Amino acid sequence: MGVVVQKFGGSSVATAERIKEAARKAIRAKAAGNQVIVVVSARGDTTDDLIDMAREISENPPAREMDMLLATGEQISIALLAMAVHALGEPAISFTGPQIGIVTDSTHTKARIKKIDTTKIRAALEQGNIVIVAGFQGMDERYSITTLGRGGSDTTAVALAAAMKIDPTVKANGGKVSCEIYTDVDGVYTTDPRIVPDARKMDSISYDEMLEMASMGAGVMHSRSIEFAKKFDVPLMVRNSFSDAIGTWILPETDWMAEVPVCGAALARDEARIVLDGVPDRPGVSHQIFSAVAAVNIPVDMIAQSVGEAGKATIGFTVLRTDLSNVLAVLQPIATELGATVKGVEDVSKVSVVGVGMRTVTGVAETAFAAIAAEEINIKMITTGDIKISVLVDKNDGVKALKALHAAFRLHEPRKGAGISPGGDPVAMVFKSRPALLIDNRPPDLSVLAAKLAGMEDILVSGVTLNPEQCRVTIFDLPDRPGACSTIFTAVANAGAIVDTIVQNLTGPGRAELSFTVPRSDLTKALECTQKIVQEMDPNCRVTGDADSAVLFVFGVGMRTHTGVARTMFGALAQRNINIRMINSSEVCIGVVIDRTHGEEGLAALKAAFTMG
Ligand code: ASP
Ligand code: MG
Numbered sequence: 001m002g003v004v005v006q007k008f009g010g011s012s013v014a015t016a017e018r019i020k021e022a023a024r025k026a027i028r029a030k031a032a033g034n035q036v037i038v039v040v041s042a043r044g045d046t047t048d049d050l051i052d053m054a055r056e057i058s059e060n061p062p063a064r065e066m067d068m069l070l071a072t073g074e075q076i077s078i079a080l081l082a083m084a085v086h087a088l089g090e091p092a093i094s095f096t097g098p099q100i101g102i103v104t105d106s107t108h109t110k111a112r113i114k115k116i117d118t119t120k121i122r123a124a125l126e127q128g129n130i131v132i133v134a135g136f137q138g139m140d141e142r143y144s145i146t147t148l149g150r151g152g153s154d155t156t157a158v159a160l161a162a163a164m165k166i167d168p169t170v171k172a173n174g175g176k177v178s179c180e181i182y183t184d185v186d187g188v189y190t191t192d193p194r195i196v197p198d199a200r201k202m203d204s205i206s207y208d209e210m211l212e213m214a215s216m217g218a219g220v221m222h223s224r225s226i227e228f229a230k231k232f233d234v235p236l237m238v239r240n241s242f243s244d245a246i247g248t249w250i251l252p253e254t255d256w257m258a259e260v261p262v263c264g265a266a267l268a269r270d271e272a273r274i275v276l277d278g279v280p281d282r283p284g285v286s287h288q289i290f291s292a293v294a295a296v297n298i299p300v301d302m303i304a305q306s307v308g309e310a311g312k313a314t315i316g317f318t319v320l321r322t323d324l325s326n327v328l329a330v331l332q333p334i335a336t337e338l339g340a341t342v343k344g345v346e347d348v349s350k351v352s353v354v355g356v357g358m359r360t361v362t363g364v365a366e367t368a369f370a371a372i373a374a375e376e377i378n379i380k381m382i383t384t385g386d387i388k389i390s391v392l393v394d395k396n397d398g399v400k401a402l403k404a405l406h407a408a409f410r411l412h413e414p415r416k417g418a419g420i421s422p423g424g425d426p427v428a429m430v431f432k433s434r435p436a437l438l439i440d441n442r443p444p445d446l447s448v449l450a451a452k453l454a455g456m457e458d459i460l461v462s463g464v465t466l467n468p469e470q471c472r473v474t475i476f477d478l479p480d481r482p483g484a485c486s487t488i489f490t491a492v493a494n495a496g497a498i499v500d501t502i503v504q505n506l507t508g509p510g511r512a513e514l515s516f517t518v519p520r521s522d523l524t525k526a527l528e529c530t531q532k533i534v535q536e537m538d539p540n541c542r543v544t545g546d547a548d549s550a551v552l553f554v555f556g557v558g559m560r561t562h563t564g565v566a567r568t569m570f571g572a573l574a575q576r577n578i579n580i581r582m583i584n585s586s587e588v589c590i591g592v593v594i595d596r597t598h599g600e601e602g603l604a605a606l607k608a609a610f611t612m613g
Pocket of ligand 1: 041047
């Protein structure tokens with residue numbers, strides 16, 4: 001007997017009719033022979049209303065009491081849904097997070113799950129119940145109610161699925177567990193269809209792609225829930241609670257996914273950029289900065305540290321706009337101590353393209369920059385991950401940039417992973433035959449899963465690698481105007497050099513610094529053609545090549561949600577006195593350029609820091 005965890009979001013339980021429909025869906029899944037756990041969010045705008053209620057009383061309510069209040073929203077939903085299931089003649093029982101044994105840390109309003117005890121759920125399931133659990137909440141070791149952060153019910157659902165997967169009884173029954181996230185959209189789209197009407201629903205997407213999409217503003221699911229699904233190999237389907245249509249599967253990567261260079265594009269409008277100028281270029285500085293930000297639990301997104309000149313570097317990164325004032329307050333004293341300046345820029349939007357195909361296909365960056373240049377949009381900052389490219393633009397240009405990228409990568413057309421193309425696509429056809437089953441057949445490694453589950457939300461870094469063959473090219477004083485990047489990368493591509501990571505930062509008024517890495521064998525031609533092209537653009541800009549560099553990468557999940565990964569990485573390098581020349585980050589990977597002679601030492605330091613032996 002399989003276990004299905006269904007999660008219904010706020011809009012899917014907003015009215016009595018919606019609750020009855022959720023009850024019917026749960027009963028159907030049970031009738032199909034599954035044990036069913038349902039996780040629900042607070043109804044409609046309840047959570048927002050509760051927050052408003054608190055604000056009427058106090059500007060700054062204690063976080064513990066905020067959680068006490070917010071957790072009531074979900075408690076209403078579970079009771080009503082249990083009643084609805086009863087009314088349809090099936091046994092059901094509801095539980096709050098604390099009742100069901102969801103234990104979290106004590107970070108009120110942003111708590112992380114530490115463990116889940118499945119004893120009670122299993123007993124209730126074995127008695128034939130549909131088990132209904134309040135999402136978004138748990139309790140800490142002092143029995144205080146905690147909440148998991150906005151949108152946290154997804155995390156509850158996937159965490160429960162993960163916990164059930166290693167439950168011994170479930171295991172004895174074949175251990176088949178899947179998770180359905182019911183929401184008010186049909187699935188995951190190539191981009192937000194409200195902004196780009198010809199966006200397509202995807203049939204499937206890999207965990208990594210979904211993580212990048214979610215971190216970039218594709219608001220279908222909470223990032224942490226996808227991390228969980230990836231760590232514990234839980235197949236997820238995002239689907240519409242208003243229909244029975246198949247939604248989008250979120251799954252481990254398969255070969256065909258790499259055939260599509262870009263699977264989706266996203267716009268994040270609520271970003272802010274922080275720039276630290278004149279930062280001393282010496283070991284330990286990035287660590288000092290990012291550990292201060294991590295210490296106050298603020299997630300950092302794009303990090304672009306440029307090379308710097310005369311011993312001074314510029315570090316740029318983005319945070320959510322709502323975190324801007326906090327970050328500035330934390331960084332101001334550090335900047336003063338370092339003799340640097342720090343400033344925040346609010347009106348920026350981030351546009352990104354994602355696809356695992358980028359690992360094997362070249363030309364994605366040129367296409368992206370050309371599309372943006374054609375719209376005369378200026379780029380303020382660039383970072384690249386192994387499966388994504390992000391650019392920061394003026395807030396007013398965000399939508400235009402997104403539309404341009406969606407069209408440039410032809411995301412509106414049917415293709416593998418986004419509906420079968422009219423000619424019939426065998427790979428997609430095969431894929432359409434319930435891919436989740438393939439995954440569930442893989443025997444889970446119990447010991448590994450159990451170890452992971454002991455610290456459910458511990459950072460999971462899956463790999464550390466050294467690429468000693470990557471060299472860096474840097475352009476200083478590049479005029480900050482639309483089309484500059486497009487011109488340069490088109491020239492570099494035409495010269496036959498393969499560009500890997502790209503970092504661009506605004507350094508002074510009207511001036512940018514752009515760095516990229518190429519394989520050692522391509523360095524000479526990359527340098528030559530870059531020199532030539534920037535001379536034509538502006539004789540004042542200078543190009544340097546650095547053949548003595550190497551790139552260290554850390555791969556994993558939740559680089560953004562766990563600011564601690566950057567902290568650990570930079571800390572380990574600082575401890576060995578290894579200077580960081582360039583930083584590039586994404587949700588699933590952080591890359592740093594260091595001196596090549598320190599490559600092996602840096603690799604060993606990172607392996608030790610992430611205890612990978
Ligand atoms: N009710 C919470 C919120 O609105 C949790 C959730 O919906 O997932 O953020
Ligand atoms: Mg909600």
